Amino acid sequence: MRQERVFFWFHSSSSAGGPVAVQITREVGASGRRFPIRLLLRARSAAAAMAENVELPARLAILPFRNKVLLPGAIVRIRCTSSYSVKLVEQELWQREEKGLIGVLPVRDAAEAAAVSSVLSTGSGTDSGYQSTKAPVDALDSQKQDGKNLEGHIHWHNRGVAARALHLSRGVEKPSGRVTYVVVLEGLCRFSVQELTSRGTYYTARVSRLDMTKSATAMELISILEQKQKTVGRTKVLLETVPVHRLADIFVASFEISFEEQLSMLDSVDLKVRLLKATELVDRHLQSIRVAEKITQKVEGQLSKSQKEFLLRQQMRAIKEELGDNDDDEDDIAALERKMQSAGMPPNVWKHAQRELRRLRKMQPQQPGYSSSRGYLELLADLPWQKASEELELDLRAAKERLDCDHYGLIKVKQRIIEYLAVRKLKPDVRGPVLCFVGPPGVGKTSLASSIAAALNRKFIRISLGGVKDEADIRGHRRTYIGSMPGRLIEGVKRVGVCNPVMLLDEIDKTGSDARGDPASALLEVLDPEQNKAFSDHYLNVPFDLSKVIFVATANRAQPIPPPLLDRMEVIELPGYTPEEKLKIAMRHLIPRVLDQHGLSSDFLKIPEAMVKLVIQRYTREAGVRNLERNLAALARAAAVRVAEQKCALPLTKEVQPVTSSLLGPRLAEGAEVEMVDIPMDVNGHEMSNTLRATSTIVVDEELLEKVLGPPRFDDRETAERVASPGVSIGLVWTSFGGEVQFVEATMMVGKGDLHLTGQLGDVIKESAQIALTWVRTRAVDLKLSAAGEKNLLDNRDIHIHFPAGAVPKDGPSAGVTLVTSLVSLFSQKKVRADTAMTGEMTLRGLVLPVGGVKDKVLAANRYGIKRVILPERNFKDLVEVPSSILAGMEILLAKRIEDVLEQAFEGGFPWRQQAKL
Numbered sequence: 001m002r003q004e005r006v007f008f009w010f011h012s013s014s015s016a017g018g019p020v021a022v023q024i025t026r027e028v029g030a031s032g033r034r035f036p037i038r039l040l041l042r043a044r045s046a047a048a049a050m051a052e053n054v055e056l057p058a059r060l061a062i063l064p065f066r067n068k069v070l071l072p073g074a075i076v077r078i079r080c081t082s083s084y085s086v087k088l089v090e091q092e093l094w095q096r097e098e099k100g101l102i103g104v105l106p107v108r109d110a111a112e113a114a115a116v117s118s119v120l121s122t123g124s125g126t127d128s129g130y131q132s133t134k135a136p137v138d139a140l141d142s143q144k145q146d147g148k149n150l151e152g153h154i155h156w157h158n159r160g161v162a163a164r165a166l167h168l169s170r171g172v173e174k175p176s177g178r179v180t181y182v183v184v185l186e187g188l189c190r191f192s193v194q195e196l197t198s199r200g201t202y203y204t205a206r207v208s209r210l211d212m213t214k215s216a217t218a219m220e221l222i223s224i225l226e227q228k229q230k231t232v233g234r235t236k237v238l239l240e241t242v243p244v245h246r247l248a249d250i251f252v253a254s255f256e257i258s259f260e261e262q263l264s265m266l267d268s269v270d271l272k273v274r275l276l277k278a279t280e281l282v283d284r285h286l287q288s289i290r291v292a293e294k295i296t297q298k299v300e301g302q303l304s305k306s307q308k309e310f311l312l313r314q315q316m317r318a319i320k321e322e323l324g325d326n327d328d329d330e331d332d333i334a335a336l337e338r339k340m341q342s343a344g345m346p347p348n349v350w351k352h353a354q355r356e357l358r359r360l361r362k363m364q365p366q367q368p369g370y371s372s373s374r375g376y377l378e379l380l381a382d383l384p385w386q387k388a389s390e391e392l393e394l395d396l397r398a399a400k401e402r403l404d405c406d407h408y409g410l411i412k413v414k415q416r417i418i419e420y421l422a423v424r425k426l427k428p429d430v431r432g433p434v435l436c437f438v439g440p441p442g443v444g445k446t447s448l449a450s451s452i453a454a455a456l457n458r459k460f461i462r463i464s465l466g467g468v469k470d471e472a473d474i475r476g477h478r479r480t481y482i483g484s485m486p487g488r489l490i491e492g493v494k495r496v497g498v499c500n501p502v503m504l505l506d507e508i509d510k511t512g513s514d515a516r517g518d519p520a521s522a523l524l525e526v527l528d529p530e531q532n533k534a535f536s537d538h539y540l541n542v543p544f545d546l547s548k549v550i551f552v553a554t555a556n557r558a559q560p561i562p563p564p565l566l567d568r569m570e571v572i573e574l575p576g577y578t579p580e581e582k583l584k585i586a587m588r589h590l591i592p593r594v595l596d597q598h599g600l601s602s603d604f605l606k607i608p609e610a611m612v613k614l615v616i617q618r619y620t621r622e623a624g625v626r627n628l629e630r631n632l633a634a635l636a637r638a639a640a641v642r643v644a645e646q647k648c649a650l651p652l653t654k655e656v657q658p659v660t661s662s663l664l665g666p667r668l669a670e671g672a673e674v675e676m677v678d679i680p681m682d683v684n685g686h687e688m689s690n691t692l693r694a695t696s697t698i699v700v701d702e703e704l705l706e707k708v709l710g711p712p713r714f715d716d717r718e719t720a721e722r723v724a725s726p727g728v729s730i731g732l733v734w735t736s737f738g739g740e741v742q743f744v745e746a747t748m749m750v751g752k753g754d755l756h757l758t759g760q761l762g763d764v765i766k767e768s769a770q771i772a773l774t775w776v777r778t779r780a781v782d783l784k785l786s787a788a789g790e791k792n793l794l795d796n797r798d799i800h801i802h803f804p805a806g807a808v809p810k811d812g813p814s815a816g817v818t819l820v821t822s823l824v825s826l827f828s829q830k831k832v833r834a835d836t837a838m839t840g841e842m843t844l845r846g847l848v849l850p851v852g853g854v855k856d857k858v859l860a861a862n863r864y865g866i867k868r869v870i871l872p873e874r875n876f877k878d879l880v881e882v883p884s885s886i887l888a889g890m891e892i893l894l895a896k897r898i899e900d901v902l903e904q905a906f907e908g909g910f911p912w913r914q915q916a917k918l
């Protein structure tokens with residue numbers, strides 16, 4: 001058991017008074033366990049008053065304090081274990097009825113005393129000389145030196161303090177049976193030693209009280225002292241209740257001062273001297289506190305806020321570690337904070353993030369909001385607030401080369417892209433229009449956008465908007481929703497990791513609106529350069545700057561795009577490819593890519609041009625090249641299987657040529673030696689490839705084509721078969737897949753003249769059907785469509801018109817003339833020509849209006865092997881777009897009126913000139 005001193009700092013509320021230290025002594029067990037501190041200040045004030053009236057006996061038993069002074073007013077708790085002190089306490093305090101007084105006398109070793117006495121005796125401010133009594137002591141022990149004897153020569157100080165016991169407790173140690181005491185002593189008044197005598201085991205001294213002398217200056221000093229020590233709480237109570245002349249002792253007792261200073265305080269009997277000394281000590285103490293404060297402030301000032309935070313966090317971490325509270329989660333949060341710090345958020349976002357982080361810190365991981373809060377902060381930390389890919393000086397020639405290298409044809413489109421890039425080069429922060437590539441699937445819209453990104457040395461991200469009907473898909477859900485997420489744009493930016501990517505808004509025409517809001521209006525904000533500087537995502541809840549992003553949009557058709565959105569974009573149309581273009585694309589781009597994707601090279605697989613042509617004609621009927629690419633990939637897969645099989649078979653003999661078991665069989669049967677060859681093979685299998693090169697190159701022929709791709713899916717006989725009966729006509733329409741050939745079938749039965757329409761038709765096409773029927777009915781007589789005497793024939797029949805490919809939704813006005821032709825064919829029972837397709841919108845007056853997508857429509861007819869196309873006359877100028885190679889093999893007929901269409905559509909001229917056969 002040992003003792004330690006504990007200081008309590010009472011801080012003044014005013015700036016003038018510094019902190020006041022109150023010292024308490026407490027015990028520390030052998031194991032290091034600290035016993036609770038009992039603050040005895042309350043007792044002091046009452047005791048201080050009593051000390052004034054204390055009657056000092058002539059003799060006092062003397063308890064020596066080694067290197068320590070007990071001052072009047074101070075309280076100390078000591079543990080007595082030596083026989084000297086135990087005896088003294090037992091006889092003087094324990095066994096007495098009324099609690100007696102004992103004298104506490106400082107002692108020190110003789111050598112030490114000799115060294116200091118000379119200094120002290122001449123020192124100023126001491127009102128009495130330093131005289132020590134030299135006496136041999138056998139066994140002296142005080143509070144600390146348990147079991148240690150004060151042997152040899154020691155110096156007794158000639159002044160001490162009478163003390164009384166405030167508390168006394170007795171203990172018996174087991175198994176030794178040794179008695180110990182714990183005494184709480186309070187210093188009362190000073191005395192001087194007249195004579196020191198040994199009385200059995202301990203000393204007694206004849207003493208005389210040293211009374212202080214009051215002086216006016218002392219009171220003045222006390223008032224200064226009081227000013228300086230404006231304290232709170234218990235210390236204040238102490239100041240108010242303790243007589244002023246005792247304060248000096250009390251304060252000094254609570255300071256950490258040297259033994260010499262303590263002695264000199266003890267020796268200062270005169271109040272004036274004592275207070276002067278106390279003031280000096282208090283001053284010194286205050287100064288040291290102020291200096292310490294100043295230093296701390298200076299250091300604090302130098303530390304930036306974040307450094308300070310870092311230090312505090314480190315401390316907190318250390319404390320938690322000490323408490324065993326430091327789990328992985330804390331580490332995670334610290335890592336998250338580091339990540340947030342390096343994310344480069346703008347100040348307002350950083351503040352917001354800090355607030356959220358503080359919330360997260362207070363939460364337990366099991367708490368419901370924890371993971372959502374964490375996910376949110378992760379997003380904030382992951383978003384590229386500042387991070388951008390470095391834009392190199394744009395080399396237009398290189399960009400052009402890149403576009404040419406990636407894409408065949410598309411000359412106009414590439415030209416427009418180069419113009420766009422040139423403007424960006426001259427004015428990098430230009431708020432140019434958003435490019436929107438419109439065209440059927442597989443014509444290279446996506447790959448063009450990625451080429452733009454490559455040319456600008458920016459990252460590329462594709463955001464699919466197909467089927468997005470909910471505004472929240474674009475803007476995210478508010479965090480109040482369970483499972484809320486950021487919108488696709490913010491998610492995309494997070495994924496790409498830079499704030500200036502090329503962002504492809506794919507299939508912008510496929511967004512729709514419903515009760516859950518309008519995604520197009522959110523897109524308006526995104527595409528508006530004025531607004532996208534502070535794009536607000538509901539989940540993110542803080543603005544994000546999208547102005548550095550280059551947006552490119554794609555759509556299959558421009559028509560469904562809401563006009564305000566279309567207005568913000570520059571539409572670049574990519575029409576479908578002609579068979580020749582497809583062939584070139586396949587030979588130059590698709591085949592090398594497909595071979596590469598399948599780990600093959602042209603040494604293994606050769607697809608001759610003629611075969612590619614066959615694939616285009618017989619296995620695909622599309623505007624783009626996606627299916628073509630798919631079919632080529634199927635060929636490559638089949639080849640890969642063969643090559644892999646050959647790899648297994650080859651090691652049998654090096655003479656195997658070609659590697660087939662049919663050849664190998666007879667040779668082995670003849671008894672030829674089979675020589676085993678080791679074919680060295682590196683990691684990429686190059687050696688193997690070289691060996692195989694000589695042996696087998698698969699060349700695709702018609703047979704292999706059918707084997708792999710199956711029987712041809714399309715041929716030119718289809719149209720002839722489908723228009724084999726009256727009532728069927730061939731139209732050309734424009735769908736999201738580009739130009740298409742659309743058959744229209746009409747039939748009639750006895751009824752009330754109703755019109756039935758089937759085939760997933762939209763409102764516009766339904767209305768076209770009504771218009772067409774009305775047109776035909778009103779002209780039935782002129783057209784000689786009804787038999788004599790059966791004027792109302794058409795009124796007594798129900799008409800059913802069906803558009804095959806019933807699963808595909810259809811809409812648009814350009815089926816008008818096709819519908820009329822189909823009805824006329826039905827009523828006249830004449831077949832339309834199988835080699836003729838038509839397109840054109842009609843009105844009730846019968847005019848054929850110009851239509852859009854002429855090039856695509858002509859290309860579609862070409863794909864179906866249709867040789868004649870009837871177009872409204874006004875579409876004449878659009879024919880320039882149609883490649884001459886296509887036009888060369890076709891007959892384009894221009895119609896001014898519907899009658900012109902009818903005249904061309906039927907075999908043998910005008911059907912209405914003949915008698916209708918109903």
Ligand SMILES: Nc1ncnc2c1ncn2[C@@H]1O[C@H](COP(=O)(O)OP(=O)(O)OP(=O)(O)O)[C@@H](O)[C@H]1O
Pocket residue numbers: 406407408409410439440441442443444445446447448506554556585589590624625626629
């Ligand atoms: N002119 C071309 N030159 C070379 N390759 C092309 C060309 N046009 C298309 N391709 C290739 O065809 C494939 C399909 O193109 P892409 O995915 O860009 O089509 P898309 O028009 O974006 O289709 P979707 O509308 O379905 O998104 C890609 O592999 C692309 O490289």
